[in-house]
Amino acid sequence: MIEVGSRPWLRATLALSLGSFLVFLNLYQSHPLLPMLANEFAISSLHSGWTLTGCTAGLAFALLICARLADRFGRRRVMLWTLTGAILLSLVASGVEQFGSLLALRILQGMLLAGLPATAIAYMGEEFTRRALISAVGIYIAANSLGGIAGRVLGGLLAGWFDSWHATFLGIGLISLLLLPLVVWLLPTQRNFTPSQASPGQLRQALGSHLRNPLLVGAYLIGGLNFMVFLNQFSYLTFLLSAEPFSLPPQWLGMLFLTYLSGTLASSISGRCAQHLGAERLLLVGIALMALGALLLLGANLAAILAGLLVSSFGFFLAHACASAWVGQHVTHDRALASSLYLVAYYLGASLGGFYLHPFWVEGQLAGMVLGIELVLLVTAALSLWLARQKAHRQQPLTI
Incomplete structure (x- = not known):
């Protein structure tokens, strides 16, 4: 090894x-x-x-x-x-x-x-x-x-x-x-790999087991829904900032994504924060920061938009690190498959976010988009509270 x-x-x-x-x-x-x-x-x-x-x-x-x-x-x-x-x-x-x-x-x-x-x-x-x-x-x-x-x-x-x-x-x-x-x-040649191929029945059984586990499904939904609105807010903001009165060219629109760096910081401290606050509370903190960041966008000037994205990025990656770690902590078998299912939900959310936010954008532009984001974050916050209750329920000792 x-x-x-x-x-x-x-x-x-x-x-x-x-x-x-x-x-x-x-x-x-x-x-x-x-x-x-x-x-x-x-x-x-x-x-x-x-x-x-x-x-x-x-x-x-x-x-x-x-x-x-x-x-x-x-x-x-x-x-x-x-x-x-x-x-x-x-x-x-x-x-x-x-x-x-x-x-x-x-x-x-x-x-x-x-x-x-x-x-x-x-x-x-x-x-x-x-x-x-x-x-x-x-x-x-x-x-x-x-x-x-x-x-x-x-x-x-x-x-x-x-x-x-x-x-x-x-x-x-x-x-x-x-x-x-x-x-x-x-990349070194593998020394410990043994070829294997799970039978369809084994794969279905493992998938079914993970998808019936509320502690996993809740984390999958939180990761996918949060990424759905977080990623796609950037997409619609590029249209806002490329039009009047901002008229930013593509090279400056690309710089907008440097706000992701606050998320890199959040990921690096998420483990220590979770030890002090607990994973359930940290999830809520991350979602609350995403909601605050979305509200800051309503300032509708470049400084407010950048500030909103910095706060939102920090909150998103805090919640994302917490949700992905949650999966690893609450799975007992087929760990790689459980983590892959989280990624499936994560990127599926990214793919659906444009469709979800589009009617909000068409009807209300920036304010409409923010409304669409906040509605989803209310759902993920509720899911975080639900996960906390599910975990507490499972940890309650049996009484006779």
Whole structure:
């Protein structure tokens, strides 16, 4: 087993973190391009958003498929082949001229991007000692966040510099292709992997068990619903800020996503906060901060919007770290499958958020969007209270 601090640990951790960075770099590259795509293809804000939501939907759909393929053919092979295919699709997308072709490529790209997130933790669990795993996972999650920020910021910069969305896909595809050989070279060959293939009956039984567990289902719903409104508020704000009186170009719209950095801070302190407050209370604190951040957006000036997004990002990642950790703490079997189901709910929420917020945006613009966000946060706050009661009920001693 690989020990923390050893040369193989450094290589594997760097390889998986860089691979994760490339996944989210490619996933979110279209986020700052939505107004530009809407103008070029003469489509609505909802339709242009499909270039992001279609990609996240493809990822959500393929997570369990990739996990099963990795069980049979090996973690390393599935991660590297799917990542290579996804990067090549960015290059292909840079040359298309029809919106339908772009959307189809993005959905397929999302499916391929699922390969690494679906299997990276399983690779670590098989190859690393427990101490090495805990240390590596923190670095890996930080790379997720940085890749998402870089995809949006770099995507906006490339589109602004060259006045073309094609430049974003070409530039990010080329950068990813240059870094890919480093991932292949660094990632050690698996030594502890044993091929396996669960029978359909076993998989159905495990899925059914997790989906009947209220402590897990509640966390899945909280993660998915929170991400549904958090991610897609950025999408609609790019349309607000690209129009009068702001008229921000794509490169400045990409900078909007630097507010995610407050979420990186929140993730890093979430463990210590949970020890002091308890996971149930911390979930509520995160949701309350998201609600406050959404209300700050109503200031309708750039300073208020940035402040709102900073507060909202901090609250979202606090709640997200808490909900994902909750799953790990309340599952007794098939842990990888339970975590994969959380990711499915998480990215499915991201895919549905554009559809949910669109009527609020059409009817009330910024105020309507904020109303839609607050309604969902009321639901997730209620779910947090419900989870706390479910946990307390299970912990009550039996009396005779």
